[in-house]
Amino acid sequence: MKNDLGSMLRVGVKYCGGCNPEYDRVALVEQIEKRSGEKIDFTPYGNGKVDLILAVHGCKTACADMSGFEGTEIWNITDIKDAEKFIGEVVNSGTGI
Amino acid sequence: MGMMTAEQYEESLGKLNLVVYMFGERVEDVVGNPIIRPSMNAVAKTYELAHRPEYEDIMTVTSHISGKKINRFTHIHQNTEDLVKKSKMGRLLGRETGCCFQRCVGMDALNALSIVTFNIDAKYSTGYFKRFLKYLEYVQENDLTCDGAMTDPKGDRGLPPHKQPDPDHFLRVVEEKKDGIVVRGAKAHQTGAVNSHEIIVMPTLSMRKEDEEYAVSFALPSDADGITYIMGRQSCDTRKLEGGTMDQGNLMFGGHEALVVFDDVFVPWDRVFMYKEYDFTGQLVEYFASYHRQSYACKVGVGDVLIGAAQTAAEYNGASRASHIKDKIIEMNHLNETLFCGCIACASEGRKEPSGTYCVNTLLANVHKQNVTRFPYEIARLAQDIAGGLMVTLPSEKDFRSPETGKWLEKYFKANPDISTENRMRILRLIENITLGTAAVGYLTESMHGAGSPQAQRIMISRSSNVAEKQRAAKKLCGIEE
Ligand SMILES: Cc1cc2nc3c(=O)[nH]c(=O)nc-3n(C[C@H](O)[C@H](O)[C@H](O)COP(=O)(O)OP(=O)(O)OC[C@H]3O[C@@H](n4cnc5c(N)ncnc54)[C@H](O)[C@@H]3O)c2cc1C
Ligand code: SF4
Numbered sequence: 418m419k420n421d422l423g424s425m426l427r428v429g430v431k432y433c434g435g436c437n438p439e440y441d442r443v444a445l446v447e448q449i450e451k452r453s454g455e456k457i458d459f460t461p462y463g464n465g466k467v468d469l470i471l472a473v474h475g476c477k478t479a480c481a482d483m484s485g486f487e488g489t490e491i492w493n494i495t496d497i498k499d500a501e502k503f504i505g506e507v508v509n510s511g512t513g514i
Numbered sequence: 515m516g517m518m519t520a521e522q523y524e525e526s527l528g529k530l531n532l533v534v535y536m537f538g539e540r541v542e543d544v545v546g547n548p549i550i551r552p553s554m555n556a557v558a559k560t561y562e563l564a565h566r567p568e569y570e571d572i573m574t575v576t577s578h579i580s581g582k583k584i585n586r587f588t589h590i591h592q593n594t595e596d597l598v599k600k601s602k603m604g605r606l607l608g609r610e611t612g613c614c615f616q617r618c619v620g621m622d623a624l625n626a627l628s629i630v631t632f633n634i635d636a637k638y639s640t641g642y643f644k645r646f647l648k649y650l651e652y653v654q655e656n657d658l659t660c661d662g663a664m665t666d667p668k669g670d671r672g673l674p675p676h677k678q679p680d681p682d683h684f685l686r687v688v689e690e691k692k693d694g695i696v697v698r699g700a701k702a703h704q705t706g707a708v709n710s711h712e713i714i715v716m717p718t719l720s721m722r723k724e725d726e727e728y729a730v731s732f733a734l735p736s737d738a739d740g741i742t743y744i745m746g747r748q749s750c751d752t753r754k755l756e757g758g759t760m761d762q763g764n765l766m767f768g769g770h771e772a773l774v775v776f777d778d779v780f781v782p783w784d785r786v787f788m789y790k791e792y793d794f795t796g797q798l799v800e801y802f803a804s805y806h807r808q809s810y811a812c813k814v815g816v817g818d819v820l821i822g823a824a825q826t827a828a829e830y831n832g833a834s835r836a837s838h839i840k841d842k843i844i845e846m847n848h849l850n851e852t853l854f855c856g857c858i859a860c861a862s863e864g865r866k867e868p869s870g871t872y873c874v875n876t877l878l879a880n881v882h883k884q885n886v887t888r889f890p891y892e893i894a895r896l897a898q899d900i901a902g903g904l905m906v907t908l909p910s911e912k913d914f915r916s917p918e919t920g921k922w923l924e925k926y927f928k929a930n931p932d933i934s935t936e937n938r939m940r941i942l943r944l945i946e947n948i949t950l951g952t953a954a955v956g957y958l959t960e961s962m963h964g965a966g967s968p969q970a971q972r973i974m975i976s977r978s979s980n981v982a983e984k985q986r987a988a989k990k991l992c993g994i995e996e
Binding site for chain 1: 569571602603605854
């Protein structure tokens with residue numbers, strides 16, 4: 418999938434601190450990456466310019482520090498259902514952002 | 515230097531010249547010693563997680579003095595969010611290590627000193643705060659682990675320091691020089707002492723004028739001349755020497771404590787943060803204790819591990835569907851999450867001190883720690899109930915591996931047919947480790963006495979509870995006018 422400028426969509430991944438996560442956040446991101454195939458370039462946040470920040474919170478408290486991302490689109494994931502939504506709306510349909 | 519990795523931390527410890535004794539002998543290779551090493555692994559985890567993106571949000575923070583990214587263990591809390599993250603960090607590390615990871619006590623000493631040095635200066639124009647900030651910068655810049663050394667041997671508990679038959683039972687200044695002071699005494703029960711780069715000494719109780727030479731706080735490199743460490747024993751400690759992978763329960767991690775002796779040790783002035791200001795000793799003890807009582811958030815993480823182990827044991831035993839087992843797991847969770855409530859609440863209700871540091875709510879921190887003196891014991895009791903007696907009568911791993919006896923253990927200790935006997939033995943050993951082995955030092959007795967025995971919290975609860983306001987509310991509702 419492409420961004421507005423026609424290049425591959427770059428997604429910066431930002432995790433919460435993981436004090437008591439209800440699922441394996443890293444494994445979930447790996448799954449999303451796998452299912453996205455070549456469509457999206459996932460990268461740790463802060464590693465250059467990104468089109469979207471994927472905020473991966475371990476639970477509904479969703480307390481990852483999102484300061485510093487003002488002006489960038491943020492997609493929050495707090496459970497596996499949110500991940501499916503991300504895959505459906507951003508990865509597959511191409512209309513997510 | 516910036517934030518150290520786990521490998522750099524281990525390397526840095528190897529460069530220290532610590533004088534350590536265990537079992538009557540000098541330990542030459544402290545880092546490599548099989549009894550000490552698991553405790554080093556636990557501290558190393560605080561360095562490792564700080565470099566992992568999935569933990570950095572809790573494990574790291576921006577320094578308010580340098581603006582650089584630092585490990586949270588060297589941070590001075592700047593808001594209630596910092597305090598909440600500290601509690602969450604305790605749970606995280608308790609769960610990742612299943613034991614005491616030792617580094618919180620130094621963080622609590624730094625935060626307490628950031629408040630009290632400022633307050634002493636405000637009264638006596640002493641210049642301690644500036645000194646402290648310089649020291650803090652050094653700790654942050656080099657990402658150091660500090661031992662927070664408060665507890666003196668204390669001799670006769672009924673006597674103040676100056677009346678002790680042996681004047682060294684509380685650490686004191688024995689000589690004042692142009693360039694510093696010379697101290698003598700000891701600190702007992704020191705968590706993580708030989709895994710630390712620095713030792714921060716504080717007085718152990720509130721003092722009066724007569725105890726002036728005992729009213730001293732300072733920091734020294736852990737390998738300063740004249741400091742000797744004598745390692746404390748932990749129940750089942752020598753299992754770590756047996757070489758197997760089952761009987762120690764927790765394969766990687768552990769804690770340690772030591773008696774630290776200061777035999778006329780020189781402290782330069784730039785590392786002295788209190789000297790003779792006896793009227794601030796009570797304050798320093800209270801701030802440190804409040805922070806450290808919050809720090810027992812770590813017990814929630816170890817509780818997570820114990821609950822997980824108990825549930826696993828129930829499944830391996832084939833008893834997990836029994837209603838009373840399910841109810842016991844619910845009760846363990848209820849107690850564990852109640853502990854979590856306490857450490858989050860005292861953090862969320864924290865307040866700003868004149869120095870700018872945020873401190874936890876004293877009453878709630880003490881209530882939390884009072885719960886910690888009880889609930890882990892009940893959680894441990896329930897875990898032992900669920901585990902069954904085998905957790906204490908299980909033969910050794912060597913018997914399990916032996917061609918003569920292994921087949922009998924394999925046959926007679928099989929329970930759930932889908933689970934290997936070895937895995938059943940492993941989970942029972944972990945429960946043994948946490949509830950009466952090496953990790954019980956941290957999960958149980960440290961829960962009781964660490965950061966002050968239960969009575970110390972009751973005194974603080976009594977002092978911090980506004981009972982008069984409660985009486986006013988009650989009297990108003992029933993129409994009493996006085
Ligand atoms: C595993 C572990 C780790 C620890 N880690 C550290 C550390 O890293 N740094 C550190 O500085 N300290 C540490 N401590 C020390 C801890 O703070 C002390 O154990 C605690 O303050 C109690 O002191 P004590 O052990 O000397 O017991 P005692 O003070 O002897 O208490 C025993 C009992 O006597 C009562 N008692 C004592 N004195 C009086 C009195 N005057 N009047 C009435 N009752 C009294 C107490 O309430 C308690 O019930 C640790 C302790 C443990 C067990
Ligand atoms: S989002 Fe949940 S799991 Fe992640 S740090 Fe916050 S409270 Fe902990």
